[in-house]
Amino acid sequence: MMNKPLALAALLAASCGAQAADDADLAAIRSQIDEMKKTYEQRITALEKAGRSRSEDCRAGGGSACDSRDRVTGAPPAPTPAGETATGPVRAVAAAANAFNPEISLILQGQYVNTKDIPNRRIAGFWPNPLDNLRGFSINETELVIGGSIDAYWRGRAIFAVNDGEVGVEEAWFQSTAIGHGIGVKGGRYRSGIGYLNEQHPHQWDFANAPWMYVAMFGPEASFREDGVQLKWLAPTPLFVEFGAEVGRGANFPGTDRNKNGVGAWALYAHVGDDLGVSNSWRAGVSYLKTSADDRQGDFVDSSGLPAQATFTGDTSTWLADFVWKWAPDGNPKYRNFKFQTEYFWRQDKGDLTCTGLGSACDPLAAGDAVTGNYNTRQSGWYAQGVFQFTPEWRAGLRYDQLDSGRQSLGANAANLVVEDYRPKRATAMVDYSWSEFSRLRLQFAQDRSMAGIIDNQWIVQYIMSLGAHGAHKF
Numbered sequence: 183m184m185n186k187p188l189a190l191a192a193l194l195a196a197s198c199g200a201q202a203a204d205d206a207d208l209a210a211i212r213s214q215i216d217e218m219k220k221t222y223e224q225r226i227t228a229l230e231k232a233g234r235s236r237s238e239d240c241r242a243g244g245g246s247a248c249d250s251r252d253r254v255t256g257a258p259p260a261p262t263p264a265g266e267t268a269t270g271p272v273r274a275v276a277a278a279a280n281a282f283n284p285e286i287s288l289i290l291q292g293q294y295v296n297t298k299d300i301p302n303r304r305i306a307g308f309w310p311n312p313l314d315n316l317r318g319f320s321i322n323e324t325e326l327v328i329g330g331s332i333d334a335y336w337r338g339r340a341i342f343a344v345n346d347g348e349v350g351v352e353e354a355w356f357q358s359t360a361i362g363h364g365i366g367v368k369g370g371r372y373r374s375g376i377g378y379l380n381e382q383h384p385h386q387w388d389f390a391n392a393p394w395m396y397v398a399m400f401g402p403e404a405s406f407r408e409d410g411v412q413l414k415w416l417a418p419t420p421l422f423v424e425f426g427a428e429v430g431r432g433a434n435f436p437g438t439d440r441n442k443n444g445v446g447a448w449a450l451y452a453h454v455g456d457d458l459g460v461s462n463s464w465r466a467g468v469s470y471l472k473t474s475a476d477d478r479q480g481d482f483v484d485s486s487g488l489p490a491q492a493t494f495t496g497d498t499s500t501w502l503a504d505f506v507w508k509w510a511p512d513g514n515p516k517y518r519n520f521k522f523q524t525e526y527f528w529r530q531d532k533g534d535l536t537c538t539g540l541g542s543a544c545d546p547l548a549a550g551d552a553v554t555g556n557y558n559t560r561q562s563g564w565y566a567q568g569v570f571q572f573t574p575e576w577r578a579g580l581r582y583d584q585l586d587s588g589r590q591s592l593g594a595n596a597a598n599l600v601v602e603d604y605r606p607k608r609a610t611a612m613v614d615y616s617w618s619e620f621s622r623l624r625l626q627f628a629q630d631r632s633m634a635g636i637i638d639n640q641w642i643v644q645y646i647m648s649l650g651a652h653g654a655h656k657f
Contacts, residue, residue, distance in 0.1 A: 284328045284329060284330045285327075285328070285329050285330045285650075285651035286326075286327065286328050286650045286651060287326075287327045287648060287649060287650035287651045288324070288325070288326055288327070288648070288649040288650055289324065289325040289326075289327070289383075289385045289646070289647070289648050289649075290321075290324055290645075290646070290647040290648075290649070291321065291322035291323060291324065291325075291384065291385055291644070291645070291646050291647075292319070292320065292321040292322060292644070292645055293319075293320060293321075293322060293390060293642055293643060293644040293645070294318065294319050294320075294642070294643040294644075295316060295317050295318065295320070295640070295641070295642050296317065296640065296641040296642075297315075297317055297630075297638055297639075297640045297641075298636070298638045298639075299315070299317065300315060300633065300636060300638065301315075302481075303315045303632075303633070304632070304633065305394060305397065305398055305585065305606050305632050305633075306587070306602045306604040306606060306632065306633045306634050307561075307585070307587025307601065307602045307603060307604035307605070307606065308398045308561065308585065308587060308606075309436075309480050309494075309531070309559075312402070312481075313397070313402060313632075314402065321345075322345075322384065322644075323343040323344065323345045323384065324343070324344040324345070325341055325342070325343055325344075325352065325383065325385065326341070326342045326344065327339065327340075327341050327650075327651075328340050328341075328342075331359075332356065334359070334360060335358065335359060335360040336356050336357065336358060336359060337356070337357050337359055338355065338356040338357070339353065339354075339355060339357075340353065340354040341353040341354070341383070351371060352371075352383070352407070353370075353371050353372050353373060353407070354370050354371045355368050355369060355370035355371060355372045356368070356369055356370055357369075364415050364416040364417060364418055365413070365414070365415055366413070366414040366415075366416070367411070367412070367413055367414075368411070368412040368414075369410070369411045369412070370409070371407060371408070371409050372407065372408060372412060373405055373406070373407055373408075374406045374407070374408050374412075374428060374449055374471070375412065375414070375426045375428065375449075375451055375469075376406065376449050376451050376469035376470075376471055376502055377451075377467070377469055377502040377504050377525055377527075378465075378467065378504035378506055378523060378525055379392070379393070379396060379504075379523075379525065380396070380400075380405050380406055381656065382656070385646050385648070388521070388567065388569045388577075388579055388612075389567070389579065389581055389610055389612055389626060390612070390624055390626045390642045390644045391404075391642075392404035392405075393525070393565035393567075393581065393583050394563060394565065394583040394584075394585055394606060394608060394632065395525065395526075395527050395563035395564060395565055395583065395585065398527075398561070398563055398585055399436070399500060399527055399529065399563075400434065400435055400436070401434070401435035401436075403434070403435075406434055406471065407434055408428060408430035408431070408432070408434070408447065408449075409430050409431040409433065410428055410429050410430020410431060410445075410447075411428065411429055411430065412426065412427070412428045413426065413427050413428070414426045420456075421454060421455075421456050422453070422454060422455040422456060422465065423452075423453075423454050424452065424453045424454075425451070425452050426449075426450070426451045426452070426453075427448075427449070427450050428447075428448060428449040428450075429445045429447070429448045430445065430446065430447055430448075431445075431446050431447070432445070432446025432447025432448075432473045432474060433446065435478075436473050436475060436478070436498040436500075436529075436531070437473030437474055437475050437478075437498070438474075438475040438476050438477065438478050440474065440475075440476045446473065446474055447471065447472060447473040447474070448471075448472055449469065449470065449471045449472070450469070450470050451467060451468065451469035451470070451502075452467060452468055452469075453465060453466070453467035454466055454467070455657070460512055460513045461509055461510060461511055461512060461513060462507070462508070462509050463507070463508050463657075464505070464506065464507045464508070465504075465505070465506045465657055466503075466504065466505045466506075467502075467503070467504045467505075468501070468502070468503050468504075469501070469502040469503075469504075470499070470500070470501055470502075471498075471499075471500040471502070472497065472498070472499055472500075473497070473498045473500075474496070474497050474498075475494055475495060475496060475497075475498065475533070476495050477493040477494075477495055477536075478493060478494040478495070479491065479492075479493050480492055480493075480494070482537075482599045482600070482601070483599070483600050484537075484544065484598055484599055484600065485597060485598055485599070485600060487600075490537060490544060490598070490599060491537070491538055492535055492536060492537045492538065492544075492595070492599065493535070493536050493538065494531065494533055494534070494535050494536075494557060495533050495534050495536070496531060496532050496533010496534060496557065497531075497532055497533060498529060498530070498531050498532075499529065499530045499532075500527060500528070500529045501527065501528045501529075502525060502526070502527045503525065503526045503527075504523070504524070504525040504526075505523070505524055505525075506521065506522070506523045506657070507521070507522045507523075508520070508521050508522075508657075509521075515571070516574060517573070517574055518570075518571060518572060518573075519570075519571045520568065520569070520570045520571070521568070521569050522566075522567070522568045523566075523567055523568075524564065524565065524566040524567070525564065525565060526562070526563070526564040527562060527563055527564070528560070528561075528562045529559075529560070529561050529562070530558070530559065530560050530561075531557060531558065531559045532557070532558050533556075533557055534554055534555070534556065534557060535554070535555060535556075535557035535592060535593065535595055535599075536552050536553065536554040537552065537553045537554075537595050537598050537599060538552045544595065544598040544599070553594055553595055553598055554594065554595075555592060555593025555594025555595045555596075556591065556593035556594070557591070557592060557593060557595075558589075558590075558591040558593075559588065559589065559590040559591070560588045560589045560590075561585070561586060561587055561588040561590075562585070562586045562588060563583070563584060563585035563586060564583075564584060565581060565582065565583040565584070566581070566582055567579060567580065567581035567582070567610075568580055568581075575615055575616055575617070576613070576614075576615055577613070577614050577616070578611075578612065578613045579611070579612050579613075580609075580610070580611050581609075581610040581611075581612075582607075582608070582609050582610075583606075583607065583608040583609075583610075584605060584606070584607050584608075585605060585606045585607075586605050587601070587602065587603055587604050587605065590603075602634060604634050606631060606632040606633075607631045607632075608628055608629065608630050608631060608632065609628065609629050610626060610627070610628040611626070611627050611628075612624055612625065612626040612627075613625055619648075620647065620648040620649070621645075621646070621647050621648070622645070622646045622647075623643075623644070623645050624642075624643070624644040624645075624646070625641075625642075625643055626640075626641070626642040626643075626644065627639070627640065627641055627642075628640045628642075
């Protein structure tokens, strides 16, 4: 009788041991499943983000610069586990990543402008670029952005600009994600990597309009866009070091569409940057752009004060230098941060200027032939600005612009055309409020001296609203 309780106890112990073993096996299986799920999710994310430098993912106003290990563009795809091939799970993961495409966003921008009504508004002393004189309520460009991964090796993006019933292709490019060794390739239509502000779209600007130097360099669009090929290399060093080269059609100002084989423009640039402690970071760069123009048209004033037209055929060389410094307490820009940026440019036009203005001093009907002479200019300009975010919602900023019309030689047309010797200036202050990273309202005041003898006090109220996918801005 005493053996029966012992037998029951032994049976119960064996049962519990078996149950414990079964529970351990189940836990191990669940752990393996969770690990596989986590691995594939990481690989899908890697395929989406491969090749993007950390510098492109640092939000504007960010504090610390990015770790060099995260900066390499064209990073290789996630490694393939043993026994898997590109025709198996890897292709399935790529397909899964592509299934999330496309990323779509819409940028809504509008403003109210109060300025003087100035006919033929322009920047005095520079190649005549008619400027907008739109007052009152209006909408700026509405941007539609479509992008995402193409496969494990390429990603693409298209940006369409809608303005008063017209639709234009701002950008349409493909970019490598898996070349490795810090090499990145981009092809199609893109904003050139020269300078600092050039790659940024208007909704990314810290002010409602671009600095004068970008308008003087590239016309009213204030950006040099290129149809061509871009090559970048990011050095595998703790210090951020980036080199870039571009070749393309060169159809945008200061170049023209020459309808020829070959290259119409090329550019070279280099950028370096680093962290200073945990709260400060900086980036500096130098760039060179060479463009060519055939019959680039412009409006002038002749020696009698009458309107005259002229065309330029030749080359334009532009040097740029840029510097950006950012501060955020402990590297966290959410509550407070400060950004200072400045850029300088020097440009030379060299070629032939032909004056063909009807009714002017160089009227070909009166003179018997169009007047053509050598044209050589050396001009420069700069701006500096600072923006302080003092709460998560509020920011305030100041900017100062100045240009120098420099030396201008008109050759045979010196007796026919008049070019002003002037230094346009502008001082701007702004304050804006952001409900979130997707919505912003801005108030801006500027004292504009872009035309000799005219002081224009300008008020602008602007809104910027973003719908859909919204990637982080570049450093």
